[in-house]
Amino acid sequence: MLRQKVPDRKNALSIAEAAKRDIDFTLSLDINERSGSTIVRNTYECFRMLGESLLIAKGIRSEDHVTPINELLSLEVKRLPGQ
Secondary structure (H helix, E strand, O other): OEEEOOOOHHHHHHHHHHHHHHHHHHHHOOOOOOOHHHHHHHHHHHHHHHHHHHHHHOOEEEOOOHHHHHHHHOOOOOOOOOO
16 A cells, blocks of 8 residues: 655655665675574665655655565666676
């Protein structure tokens, strides 16, 4: 379910910055059997947060995890030559 709200770029940026901090921490973890589920869970949550920030910037508030992930997947991503 989606709810229309006023676009909030400041909140969207705050969420994107939190996702960056969280992924930086997650990528610093040692990879082993004990950390595996935490790394996967945190990575998923960071992607969800990025999708949520895109929606909030548009003035859309979702109430599930699917919509933010789909918003993120809908981005057209172009790779730089040689990457």
